[in-house]
Amino acid sequence: MANRPPLPSEGVNDTVTRIRAFLDTYRPPTPCLVVDVDTVVDRYRRLATAFPGSRVQYAVKANPHPAVLRALVAAGAAFDVASPGEIDLCLAAGADPASLSYGNTVKKPSAIAHAHAAGVREYTFDAESDVDNLARYAPGSQVSARVLVQGGPDSVTPFGHKFGCHVDEAVRLLLRAAGKGLDPVGVGFHVGSQQLDPSAWDVAVASAAKVFAATAEHGVNLRRLNVGGGFGISYSDPAPATSVYADAVTAAVRAHFAQPPELVCEPGRAVVAEAGLVRSEVVVVSRKLPTDPHRWVYLDVGRYNGLAETENEAIAYRLDVVGPHSQEDGPVIIAGPTCDGDDVLYQRTPYRLPLSLRPGDVIDILAAGAYTASYSSVAFNGIEPLRTYCISEGRLISGE
Structure with missing residues (x-):
């Protein structure tokens, strides 16, 4: 440093x-x-204001304490969940099942069945087997493909190649999902946790736009773009302001989409x-x-x-x-x-x-x-x- x-x-x-x-x-x-939940709500509202018209889904993994979840439910937040346990925590805190999005691409069939039975109707995938399991255990659900982010700046704690698939594979999987009766709604990505370079979103949005264009050629019109989380906060080194991240994301969407899609973001660190x-x-x-x-x-x-x-x-x-x-x-x-x-x-x-x-x-x-x-x-x-x-x-x- x-x-x-x-x-x-x-x-x-x-x-x-x-x-x-x-x-x-x-x-x-x-x-x-010790967590001050008033600050949690304040940070959530700042993000919601910075991304007007977007859905802000709190990444529960960052801090799943029931008091944190209850405060965010009361503030109107949606939630990014990664397991049946997180689903149950959110529902116990009073969250509407419709406000939950199952963002983890690594999930057992039993986890999908649990989520669907609980009322969760939105999921993310990056593998063929997951598409097939979703079609069987969460029929008719809204689904998005997670694309692998390549070529952009590294975050402080990058994801590497664990999550996401290449653009061509994302197109194939979304078409497969449509053929199996699922509702392909969009594309998601994550530029890495504690991302201090807002330009990272431009590279990722460009990849997502290619998926939108390719699926449209096959009659599958996507409508939702999940830009993930990764918005940094200041530890020993300063991080960009929330408005800087929002401006960068908005500029990237305008540059790569003729018709801007519905926007979703999934902050965790930046909220809590x-x-x-x-x-x-x-x-x-x-x-x-x-x-x-x-x-x-x-x-x-x-x-x-x-x-x-x-x-x-x-x-x-x-x-x-x-x-x-x-x-x-x-x-x-x-x-x-x-x-x-x-x-x-x-x-x-x-x-x-x-x-x-x-x-x-x-x-x-x-x-x-x-x-x-x-x-x-x-x-x-x-x-x-x-x-x-x-x-x-x-x-x-x-x-x-």
């Missing part, structure tokens, strides 16, 4: 202030995640990340040798109980040391609490923390509402999953 992550106390905002006021009053054990804060405790501070310039700082939260996205140091969270400390700081290597050698969070990223840091001190991990609790393991090393507390107007509304 060109610039080191910010020193403590930089970048603190109103959401963090509200969460800290709750933490000071409630004093839950660490580590824990900035709403959350992980409070952690320093367990050990040590040096491997007295002359070692780097101190090792071990936290009670690591890769397996909330910070999975630190793998390969992809996401460099902003860290804020709580309480008074010396102004003088020094370089650190940050690690988690487990007895796994891979549970080292940051070695290459140049973090610096106060020289006065001691065991028992508290560090807040900012913008940590997405892909933390939902990635947390069940009980690796006997460490429980990351506890989550949700607040609204500064008051606890849901917590363990």
